[in-house]
Amino acid sequence: MTRQLLRPERPERSFRARGSAVSSAFGTFGELLQGALPEGPDFLVTLPIARWSTAAFEYDGSREDVETFPATKTKARRVAEAVLARHAAGGGGSLRLSGSLPEGRGLASSSADLVATARAVAGAIGLDMPPTLIEDLLRPIEPTDGVMYPGVVAFDHREVRHRRSLGILPPMTIVGIDEGGPVDTVAFNAIPKNFTDRDREEYAALLAELGTAVAAADNAAIGRIATRSAHLNQRLCPKRSLHAMTALSAELGGVGVVAAHSGSAIGLLLPQDVPDYRSRLAEAIRRCRQLVHSQQLLCCQTLDLDPAGIGVEL
DSSP, rough: OOOSSSSSSOOOOOEEEETTEEEEEEEEEEEEEEEEOOOOOOOEEEEEEEEEEEEEEEEETOOOEEEETTTTTTHHHHHHHHHHHHHOHHHHHEEEEEESSOTSSSSSHHHHHHHHHHHHHHHHOOOOOOHHHHHHTTTTTTOOOOOTTSSEEEEEETEEEEEEEEEEEOOOOOOOOOOSSSOOOOHHHSSOOOHHHHHHHHHHHHHHHHHHHHHTOHHHHHHHHHHHHHHHHGTTTTTTHHHHHHHHHHEEEEEEEEEEESSEEEHHHHHHHHTTTHHHHHHHHHHHHHHOGGGGGEEBOOOOOEEEEEEEEO
């Protein structure tokens, strides 16, 4: 059963002691915007949420391998081995991953696992791990969300390269549902998207508008752009509940919907400064439960993360 996190506590900051370290990386509820630009590359804009993946690494210089728990986290093991090999540290160790991000739903669980792993392994052997280095480590492995950077960022996910930092979102709660999955993000990103020139021009305009909206903390504009992106994505990864969720958001005073463009999650955006916020939130949860079975309810908050916050290498 997916656990609701309405007021989650933040994990502790990364620490290093006697060859071990723990670090976390946040997830993202789908994307505020995803498409392609006139100059060519596909891009996305993250929506950081208060759910995390946490990696704990115990370094052992006498070992030659990295043992991962759970054993299915093979990509995280590759990242751990790459950090050790890249910096000629040698050895191996034990890597344990945990968190509150459901897999295969479009909440950046895989990206968060890999970013948290890179930071934890680096912390255990006393190395700096800036976001640009994490990009280099993840690029050969899979398309990646920009969760190695604080705040909202425009990110070239196929090329695994930072494009632009937009800022921090106003406090909002996302009440959403999981329509079922999982979706294989790697396979989805390999499918040709065939964006037209007109599509690319619209996405460029939306990205420019979104940068202005985030800087101005303009909830209405943020919601409008996210909703438009969700509707544009219907031909690529359709959501059965898109129109019902869009109507529900408007009815309850939300500013729009946000979709996992390569996942199965969709949610409405409810600003926390709306009148009668608590009653509106309760009604949104009740109505979303009517759309899907209660185990498929997703609820989380936007992350008010600044450059001094968790997940940033200091």
